Amino acid sequence: xxxxKLLALIIIPLGIIIAAVPPxxxxxxxxxxxxxLQEAGAGVQFISPDVVADMLVQxxxxxxxxxxRTPEEFDAFSxxxxxxxxxxxxxxxxxxxxLNQDARMNVFYxxxxxxxxxxxxxxxxxxxxxxxxxxxxxxxxxxxxxxxTEPAQxxxxxxxxxxxxxxxxxxxxxxxxVVSATGxxxxxxxVKPPVTAKAKKKPAGGC
Amino acid sequence: xxxNQNTVRSRKYLNPYLGGVLLGxxxxxxxxxxxxxxGASGAIKSxxxxxxxxxxxxxxxxxxxMSEYAESHSGSPMKSWLVFQMMGVIVGGFLSGAxxxxxxxxxxxxxxxxxxxxxxFALAGGILFGFGSxxxxxxxxxxxxxxxxxxxxxxxxxxxxxxGTAFALAYFFRKNWI
Amino acid sequence: MGPLAPYEIISENTxxxxxxxxxxxxxxxxxxxxxxxxxxxAGVFYGxxxxxxxxxxxAAVTAMLGLxxxxxxxxxxxxxxxxxxxxxxxxxxxxVVMGAGxxxxxxxxxxxxCGAAIGKIDAMVFIGGLFIGVYxxxxxxxxxxxxxxxxxxxxxxxxEKLGMSDGLFGLFLIVIALGMFYVAEWAEKKFPREEY
Numbered sequence: 001x002x003x004x005k006l007l008a009l010i011i012i013p014l015g016i017i018i019a020a021v022p023p024x025x026x027x028x029x030x031x032x033x034x035x036x037l038q039e040a041g042a043g044v045q046f047i048s049p050d051v052v053a054d055m056l057v058q059x060x061x062x063x064x065x066x067x068x069r070t071p072e073e074f075d076a077f078s079x080x081x082x083x084x085x086x087x088x089x090x091x092x093x094x095x096x097x098x099l100n101q102d103a104r105m106n107v108f109y110x111x112x113x114x115x116x117x118x119x120x121x122x123x124x125x126x127x128x129x130x131x132x133x134x135x136x137x138x139x140x141x142x143x144x145x146x147x148x149t150e151p152a153q154x155x156x157x158x159x160x161x162x163x164x165x166x167x168x169x170x171x172x173x174x175x176x177x178v179v180s181a182t183g184x185x186x187x188x189x190x191v192k193p194p195v196t197a198k199a200k201k202k203p204a205g206g207c
Numbered sequence: 208x209x210x211n212q213n214t215v216r217s218r219k220y221l222n223p224y225l226g227g228v229l230l231g232x233x234x235x236x237x238x239x240x241x242x243x244x245x246g247a248s249g250a251i252k253s254x255x256x257x258x259x260x261x262x263x264x265x266x267x268x269x270x271x272x273m274s275e276y277a278e279s280h281s282g283s284p285m286k287s288w289l290v291f292q293m294m295g296v297i298v299g300g301f302l303s304g305a306x307x308x309x310x311x312x313x314x315x316x317x318x319x320x321x322x323x324x325x326x327x328f329a330l331a332g333g334i335l336f337g338f339g340s341x342x343x344x345x346x347x348x349x350x351x352x353x354x355x356x357x358x359x360x361x362x363x364x365x366x367x368x369x370x371g372t373a374f375a376l377a378y379f380f381r382k383n384w385i
Numbered sequence: 386m387g388p389l390a391p392y393e394i395i396s397e398n399t400x401x402x403x404x405x406x407x408x409x410x411x412x413x414x415x416x417x418x419x420x421x422x423x424x425x426x427a428g429v430f431y432g433x434x435x436x437x438x439x440x441x442x443x444a445a446v447t448a449m450l451g452l453x454x455x456x457x458x459x460x461x462x463x464x465x466x467x468x469x470x471x472x473x474x475x476x477x478x479x480x481v482v483m484g485a486g487x488x489x490x491x492x493x494x495x496x497x498x499c500g501a502a503i504g505k506i507d508a509m510v511f512i513g514g515l516f517i518g519v520y521x522x523x524x525x526x527x528x529x530x531x532x533x534x535x536x537x538x539x540x541x542x543x544x545e546k547l548g549m550s551d552g553l554f555g556l557f558l559i560v561i562a563l564g565m566f567y568v569a570e571w572a573e574k575k576f577p578r579e580e581y
Binding site: 227230236237240244286288289292296309314336339340343345349355357366367370 | 388389390391395400401402403404405406407408409410411412413414415416417418419421422423424427428430431433435436439440441442443444445446447448449451452455460461463465466467468469470471472473475476477478479480481482483484485486487488489490491492493494495496497498499500501502503504505506507508510511512513514515516517518519520521522523524526527529530532533538540541542543544546551554555558566578
């Protein structure tokens with residue numbers, strides 16, 4: 001009986017403390033700063049606009065473009081099939097399933113690549129995979145995919161092949177010429193594909 | 208209960224609350240180190256899966272329950288966390304028993320029943336427990352105790368199933384124990 | 386920082402080695418609490434010895450409090466801790482079958498290994514039964530497969546189901562456990578047995 005009282009004296013206050021504190025909802029970083037630096041240094045997150053354009057033309061279902069700019073900018077113009085996840089809302093619960101999955105390839109883009117890269121760094125540090133950054137951002141995309149300039153006659157054949165591809169991609173994507181800020185480029189409203197939540201690396205249980 | 212016996216017994220065994228706290232700390236260590244609770248019947252499943260494979264290699268594929276298990280454990284089913292843990296249990300139990308002078312080969316039973324009866328019931332109980340642990344995805348330690356520590360609903364349900372049934376049936380088996 | 390193995394802070398083989406040491410501690414505590422004796426274990430169902438109830442619930446409460454506090458301090462990520470999936474039907478039916486096995490055999494799998502380690506022949510026979518039971522389930526799996534997967538609820542926590550925070554449910558559990566211990570102390574006085 002004495003030990004029961006002692007036990008009660010210890011665990012009841014502990015129980016009261018744990019009942020009183022708010023539950024921990026913090027998202028913990030999974031990657032160390034060193035690991036992240038190494039990946040960022042190698043530039044593994046960048047994906048070239050040509051690859052993205054090709055996937056868009058092919059209607060590759062594994063591609064998910066994510067616009068990290070503000071909703072106003074997104075409404076004005078966005079790439080076909082993209083969805084808007086403003087950088088300031090990146091960590092909202094509603095986006096967790098979208099960003100932390102292993103079924104599709106998420107490509108972040110912003111005007112340049114700074115904001116997109118920030119989004120990648122944050123999600124990567126949380127341990128999320130399959131997130132990438134559109135190299136050069138929208139600025140590069142306009143200049144090189146939608147308004148591809150013909151290479152000089154002396155250029156190697158690959159340059160011409162690239163040009164032909166970009167031209168056809170631009171045509172397929174309905175671009176070409178200058179894209180105005182009012183957004184006359186057709187924005188296909190994304191039908192959100194079913195999201196498969198990522199299986200966490202949990203130990204197998206069972207008794 | 209005479210006072211004398213009480214002191215003898217309490218010296219022999221740990222105070223149950225102290226034992227409980229220590230067991231809780233072991234469980235906590237398992238969760239902190241490996242992200243999982245303790246268990247026992249999973250190790251038995253590994254041994255059974257291995258035995259079936261050694262005796263008759265084709266038999267495993269005819270048992271979906273075992274072949275799924277073998278697939279989920281790359282390499283050998285014996286190379287599992289629970290198998291190593293159960294080997295430790297045997298060593299730990301032996302060391303504790305040896306230090307407390309409890310090592311003795313015997314059949315423990317109520318004086319009212321024979322050893323044979325005790326062993327028959329032990330076998331039947333073992334069969335039921337083995338069967339139930341597979342159906343319920345874990346036994347007292349794996350599902351009930353570890354599950355309760357992480358507040359798993361399944362853990363609580365299994366715990367109530369085990370203890371509730373045992374209490375309900377206690378009357379019918381009272382001769383075996385008291 | 387924790388749990389260590391899912392974060393890959395320790396390698397798989399280190400994890401196995403530590404499993405062995407955790408097992409030693411597990412077996413040690415079980416044995417020294419008296420869990421190697423079937424008559425002591427069965428005592429809880431007749432009220433003459435409630436060591437099972439006390440150890441079991443104290444352990445569950447201790448580990449639960451430990452995990453909640455470690456999560457509070459940021460030492461362990463509860464998302465990565467294995468929470469048993471809940472298949473309601475099989476959890477209930479499996480629990481009932483195990484309960485019958487418990488009162489008949491006087492052991493549960495973990496304790497039977499402890500008993501066998503110190504030479505209890507009944508524990509060894511019980512272990513033999515366990516192997517037969519597991520084999521029997523695997524052999525007749527086709528008959529139970531439907532029940533085995535029925536009523537899948539995911540990996541819910543009781544606290545989620547009741548709509549409380551983990552901590553509040555923890556306090557609730559502590560109060561229930563202490564209440565049961567109080568009844569257990571009373572029962573031990575009421576149904577004393579001198580010798581077993």
